[in-house]
Amino acid sequence: MQHQYGYRAIYCSPDGLNDIRWSVKLALTDYLGVELREQAVIGVPRDVQLVYYKLNGFPREPRGSLRERLLQSLTELVETQLDDDDLVSDIWPNGPIFPHDIHIAVVHPAVAQNLRAIAALPVALRTRYPAIQARKQTIDGLGEIPSPSTCAKDPVRLYKHRATLAGRPLGRCGPPTSLYDPHLAGLTDALRNGAESVQHPTPTMLDLAREFASICLDFFPTESERERALRGIIDNLFPGAKWQFKTPTSQSEALWKSQVFEMKKERGNGGDPKAQAIAYYEKIVGDRNDPQSIARFREWSRLPMVLLSLASTQFDVSCAVYTDVAHVDQLVSINLHDGIDLDEQVLLLDRLDSRPAPLSLESSALHLPNPTSAAHPFLPLTETLDLRILYKVSRLNGLAVAPDNLSDWQENTRHTVFAALGGGIEGIPKDAEVIVKFVRRYNLEAHRILADLGLAPALYHSCFVRGGLRMVVMERIEGTMANWWPKDHQVDLLPRAVYDDMSKAIHALHARDIVFGDLRFRNIIVCGGDKEKVRAVLVDFDWASKDEEGRYPATLSKLSVWAPEVHCYGPMTKNDDTHLLHSLEQVCLPAV
Numbered sequence: 001m002q003h004q005y006g007y008r009a010i011y012c013s014p015d016g017l018n019d020i021r022w023s024v025k026l027a028l029t030d031y032l033g034v035e036l037r038e039q040a041v042i043g044v045p046r047d048v049q050l051v052y053y054k055l056n057g058f059p060r061e062p063r064g065s066l067r068e069r070l071l072q073s074l075t076e077l078v079e080t081q082l083d084d085d086d087l088v089s090d091i092w093p094n095g096p097i098f099p100h101d102i103h104i105a106v107v108h109p110a111v112a113q114n115l116r117a118i119a120a121l122p123v124a125l126r127t128r129y130p131a132i133q134a135r136k137q138t139i140d141g142l143g144e145i146p147s148p149s150t151c152a153k154d155p156v157r158l159y160k161h162r163a164t165l166a167g168r169p170l171g172r173c174g175p176p177t178s179l180y181d182p183h184l185a186g187l188t189d190a191l192r193n194g195a196e197s198v199q200h201p202t203p204t205m206l207d208l209a210r211e212f213a214s215i216c217l218d219f220f221p222t223e224s225e226r227e228r229a230l231r232g233i234i235d236n237l238f239p240g241a242k243w244q245f246k247t248p249t250s251q252s253e254a255l256w257k258s259q260v261f262e263m264k265k266e267r268g269n270g271g272d273p274k275a276q277a278i279a280y281y282e283k284i285v286g287d288r289n290d291p292q293s294i295a296r297f298r299e300w301s302r303l304p305m306v307l308l309s310l311a312s313t314q315f316d317v318s319c320a321v322y323t324d325v326a327h328v329d330q331l332v333s334i335n336l337h338d339g340i341d342l343d344e345q346v347l348l349l350d351r352l353d354s355r356p357a358p359l360s361l362e363s364s365a366l367h368l369p370n371p372t373s374a375a376h377p378f379l380p381l382t383e384t385l386d387l388r389i390l391y392k393v394s395r396l397n398g399l400a401v402a403p404d405n406l407s408d409w410q411e412n413t414r415h416t417v418f419a420a421l422g423g424g425i426e427g428i429p430k431d432a433e434v435i436v437k438f439v440r441r442y443n444l445e446a447h448r449i450l451a452d453l454g455l456a457p458a459l460y461h462s463c464f465v466r467g468g469l470r471m472v473v474m475e476r477i478e479g480t481m482a483n484w485w486p487k488d489h490q491v492d493l494l495p496r497a498v499y500d501d502m503s504k505a506i507h508a509l510h511a512r513d514i515v516f517g518d519l520r521f522r523n524i525i526v527c528g529g530d531k532e533k534v535r536a537v538l539v540d541f542d543w544a545s546k547d548e549e550g551r552y553p554a555t556l557s558k559l560s561v562w563a564p565e566v567h568c569y570g571p572m573t574k575n576d577d578t579h580l581l582h583s584l585e586q587v588c589l590p591a592v
Contacts, residue, residue, distance in 0.1 A: 007088075007096055008060070009036065009104040010070070012111045032091065033084025036106060051112040052082040053105040054091060060102055070105065071129060076119075081112075124421055124431070127390050127400060131367045134403030135324045138163040139298060142286030148262075151279035152271030158279050165413055166278055166318075166328035174327040175416045177319040178467020179369040179438060181304040182378050184319045185466035190351040191317060191331045192468065208236050209349035216313055216336045223265040234261065260284075264311040273309035274316050278328055281305055281320050298322065302366050313337060315349075324367040324403065365389060369418065369438070371471060374464040381471065385461065386423020389436060393417045395522065398481055416469075419476065428460045428473055437472045438465070443544035446514050447474075455505040456538050477537055479528075483521035489529050498526055499581075499588040501536040506577050515550060515572040517543035519580035520561060545572050 165174035178185035220226035262273035391400040416438040424430030450456035457475035563579035
């Protein structure tokens with residue numbers, strides 16, 4: 001018996017679940033694959049082997065949650081896919097029971113491969129999927145970047161490309177590369193934190209460093225002659241270089257498995273070698289044609305690299321990792337010159353021997369941090385604390401950053417706050433969702449004072465990580481940022497309890513001579529509402545400092561909310577908190 005019913009299909013393209021195309025209503029009466037190919041407007045070449053899944057009880061509405069619902073269904077059904085030659089009458093003996101449901105998911109094989117990987121994860125970790133898919137999309141888009149030589153002369157398209165976070169223009173930077181790779185973290189410590197962080201230099205290495213500086217200070221008629229003079233020294237400093245190495249789309253001066261070197265004879269000759277090195281790195285990551293390329297590891301590695309660039313006497317050392325995009329940090333820039341500080345320059349060059357080790361292979365969390373403890377340099381804290389980092393938390397709304405929302409992504413490129421599942425170690429609750437934050441400055445005393453009063457999240461753990469940051473692990477508070485609470489509850493003013501709790505918090509800190517400094521709405525989490533008792537807690541203790549001794553950031557935004565006397569790098573006073581507390585009271589219900 002054959003049935004002619006209105007089956008509905010949905011197609012997941014290579015661009016991922018963000019691109020879901022509705023087909024016409026299908027009448028399937030024969031072999032599944034044949035009918036879908038003939039009737040569905042999918043636009044896929046016939047040599048592409050599509051994957052089919054039967055969906056049970058999958059309503060079309062609400063369409064706003066379609067992406068999340070489809071992801072959940074497909075990861076559950078991933079091991080029971082349909083075949084091209086399955087008979088429609090066998091799949092649906094009685095036809096579609098609910099004609100207004102979606103009955104079939106048609107999935108491109110590239111998407112199906114990712115779904116299988118996600119299906120292998122515990123359910124709690126599947127929130128990583130959108131960022132995993134976004135990483136794949138940005139890698140696929142690396143072909144849009146011009147050639148490295150073109151980027152050297154005109155770097156705008158390189159630095160403004162979605163896949164590049166390299167510190168320009170303003171706002172285009174990511175978290176430090178030291179959070180993602182232990183070897184780059186070691187190099188960061190060696191170059192930024194002084195000679196005490198590395199072993200005593202050997203005479204051989206010092207000789208090489210001194211000779212490198214000497215050649216860089218000399219003049220050469222051509223770039224090739226300068227390169228030849230440097231080759232022997234660089235080969236000794238970094239054994240195993242491939243000179244004038246080519247990929248199908250680019251060529252570098254020299255390539256190691258963990259370094260790229262680009263050079264110009266003088267400043268301005270042929271453009272910026274640093275931009276050229278970044279572009280070459282991204283071409284390596286995006287290379288699909290060379291089976292020997294390190295790009296073949298990109299599904300299991302962040303592909304850490306050191307980028308060395310030399311223009312005249314300007315020697316720059318940068319680090320690069322590919323997380324969701326290419327993150328590039330400049331570690332040190334040396335203007336080599338003869339002078340009384342030549343010894344210091346040579347010692348700094350010697351520390352480059354602390355270069356990264358070969359590629360380390362990992363799994364599905366490549367877009368997320370993998371920090372190592374400063375006390376135990378090669379033990380990832382995600383393992384020693386059994387922390388399973390899930391996603392980056394948006395500074396706009398406290399939810400997961402949406403990689404397909406460009407404004408949300410751009411606003412959070414530098415943000416270093418993540419949600420994770422605890423492992424029951426060091427007081428971090430097992431399987432509870434917690435917040436993991438990486439900061440350069442944090443007032444643990446202020447946080448503990450308010451946590452003890454129930455006016456801040458519980459503080460579980462804190463330690464320094466390699467690369468100069470502190471990691472703080474705290475309770476995840478279920479609530480809403482104060483700036484969103486009135487809209488979510490369709491009211492004009494915040495509950496009075498918000499002001500009362502924040503007043504208690506600020507006065508508790510002032511009693512210890514601590515200024516909070518940043519009492520803006522986004523740092524106030526409102527819990528409860530409607531029929532629940534409302535309370536408020538304070539988060540973000542980065543600025544909190546001793547009264548009249550602490551200082552505001554040198555890059556403080558000029559906002560109308562600040563007290564009139566507040567300015568960039570100005571002293572922090574209790575009056576600043578009082579001014580913000582008064583402003584908060586104006587948008588809360590009056591006292592009864």
